[in-house]
Amino acid sequence: xxxxxxxxxxxxxxxxxxxxxxxxxxxxxxxxxxxxxxxxxxxxxxxxxxxxxxxxxxxxxxxxxxxxxxxxxxxxxxxxxxxxxxxxxxxxxxxxxxxxxxxxxxxxxxxxxxxxxxxxxxxxxxxxxxxxxxxxxxxxxxxxxxxxxxxxxxxxxxxxxxxxxxxxxxxxxxxxxxxxxxxxxxxxxxxxxxxxxxxxxxxxxxxxxxxxxxxxxxxxxxxxxxxxxxxxxxxxxxxxxxxxxxxxxxxxxxxxxxxxxxxxxxxxxxxxxxxxxxxxxxxxxxxxxxxxxxxxxxxxxxxxxxxxxxxxxxxxxxxxxxxxxxxxxxxxxxxxxxxxxxxxxxxxxxxxxxxxxxxxxxxxxxxxxxxxxxxxxxxxxxxxxxxxxxx
Numbered sequence: 001x002x003x004x005x006x007x008x009x010x011x012x013x014x015x016x017x018x019x020x021x022x023x024x025x026x027x028x029x030x031x032x033x034x035x036x037x038x039x040x041x042x043x044x045x046x047x048x049x050x051x052x053x054x055x056x057x058x059x060x061x062x063x064x065x066x067x068x069x070x071x072x073x074x075x076x077x078x079x080x081x082x083x084x085x086x087x088x089x090x091x092x093x094x095x096x097x098x099x100x101x102x103x104x105x106x107x108x109x110x111x112x113x114x115x116x117x118x119x120x121x122x123x124x125x126x127x128x129x130x131x132x133x134x135x136x137x138x139x140x141x142x143x144x145x146x147x148x149x150x151x152x153x154x155x156x157x158x159x160x161x162x163x164x165x166x167x168x169x170x171x172x173x174x175x176x177x178x179x180x181x182x183x184x185x186x187x188x189x190x191x192x193x194x195x196x197x198x199x200x201x202x203x204x205x206x207x208x209x210x211x212x213x214x215x216x217x218x219x220x221x222x223x224x225x226x227x228x229x230x231x232x233x234x235x236x237x238x239x240x241x242x243x244x245x246x247x248x249x250x251x252x253x254x255x256x257x258x259x260x261x262x263x264x265x266x267x268x269x270x271x272x273x274x275x276x277x278x279x280x281x282x283x284x285x286x287x288x289x290x291x292x293x294x295x296x297x298x299x300x301x302x303x304x305x306x307x308x309x310x311x312x313x314x315x316x317x318x319x320x321x322x323x324x325x326x327x328x329x330x331x332x333x334x335x336x337x338x339x340x341x342x343x344x345x346x347x348x349x350x351x352x353x354x355x356x357x358x359x360x361x362x363x364x365x366x367x368x369x370x371x372x373x374x375x376x377x378x379x380x381x382x383x384x385x386x387x388x389x390x391x
Contacts, residue, residue, distance in 0.1 A: 144200020
């Protein structure tokens with residue numbers, strides 16, 4: 001299902017909710033799967049060990065053909081205990097303390113982009129000029145990936161994740177990215193620091209996990225690809241849609257400009273309200289009785305967090321954007337053992353990017369009507385294709 005408004009879920013989600021917290025829907029390949037729209041049912045299922053995230057299973061549900069080919073199997077596509085081993089390797093780099101230490105660097109990156117915007121004139125498309133390069137630069141610096149290659153990996157990410165890509169295009173993009181990281185890992189192993197950043201997470205993994213034999217080179221390349229793709233694509237769309245939502249809700253934007261202490265809560269409400277990563281899939285490894293139905297072993301289960309985050313049982317007046325709402329219990333980052341490992345980093349990037357932008361460019365406004373921006377289709381990370389603004 002595709003959105004008709006960039007910052008609202010597809011209208012079909014409300015229709016599904018009317019059938020109950022779980023309902024049946026037919027996927028593109030004719031397979032029937034469960035769709036979960038209830039908030040409490042979504043939370044319960046996301047911590048239920050009988051639901052598998054293993055994308056190598058032949059019965060794992062596929063929403064669009066490219067999903068079977070993209071091979072994003074690290075972390076999100078694994079079950080415990082393999083998932084837990086990889087998560088423990090990485091989690092220390094994404095703690096609140098570690099991200100707090102990164103905030104000055106994030107602010108520098110954000111301010112450099114705003115400086116460039118102001119130097120160019122009185123208007124710009126904020127997607128390529130701000131929303132995308134901010135998280136792309138941040139994740140490159142964190143991983144130790146040369147930002148000069150950003151056009152290559154951003155293009156491959158688009159080919160891999162866009163719902164309009166074919167399975168062949170997605171597979172080719174994944175192969176290209178894995179090859180890129182294999183070459184980069186080889187350069188780091190050889191100590192070619194002159195051309196390769198040598199102070200990032202990837203370097204730590206090379207030294208502490210690859211050289212010790214704890215990780216294989218292909219597994220490390222897969223982890224690096226996952227972190228790079230997840231680290232810039234979702235946050236870029238979130239920054240873009242957050243700016244749009246604020247500009248479209250001028251009253252909330254005015255409240256935020258008047259009281260900067262509301263920024264942290266505003267980010268949580270934006271995460272709930274927008275839910276850009278709206279594609280959580282699982283497969284039942286055993287029968288599960290929930291919400292008055294039985295999910296049978298082998299059944300596909302789709303948990304769209306945009307539906308759960310617009311549930312009136314958890315959020316009164318859920319379709320209203322309110323930056324003073326208590327939204328911290330949203331499911332935008334998932335829930336349970338697969339909850340997004342980079343959520344602290346994403347929050348910091350959103351707070352700094354939005355806070356600095358609305359402060360430094362107080363006259364920011366949309367340059368074109370909402371319906372001219374282009375909304376990304378269903379089956380991909382949600383966002384707008386363009387965000388032309390003026391000031």
